[in-house]
Amino acid sequence: MIDNRLTVLNIYELKKPPEDFEIAVGALARRVEAEGHPGVLPYRLFVNASERTAHGVIDYKDPGAWIGHHDIAMSWPEMTALHAAATLAEVIFLRPRTSEIQT
Template identity: 40%
Template structure:
């Protein structure tokens, strides 16, 4: 069994141009300075209302390490100002460290695991 984690984040845009500007800065920085366990990090969508991120992580430690690293970056702050995270679909194991991070950030209501809603999930 693999410990690989695949995540699809769905973003509802407040400011499409601001979001795309943030991505143009964030993606290259992630490639150069990001967590070594991040295997793929790609954004999709070109409409005025939504974007999606598909990210693949080596495992739970890489997922936690990636988020610990980038959340304070100004590029990520700009991305969050330009959009709201509407939903996250996560495929792969959830470690206790991941669960703690999910709980700390209040993501439980936006998270589907293995394609299934978890307790407290509601569509926004």
């Protein structure tokens, strides 16, 4: 069944040890769960220490939830800590981008 859900694959290049990334992403996940956008659905994070990369697979209720999540979370210190630990190298949208996302 096709719905309006948006799944995103984030590919990170680690700038710090994998443990630092795991700590940063854990803190961000806790804050998202407590105070984040309600349209953020299950997400999974994977670290490949030998390649110094990480991948996040995040489901959103719809494209508007992806935008709302970033409007809320980008200014959080937990997001700053994540960006200090890893560079977001690529974002892959696993459905066509809507006009909301393209702007």
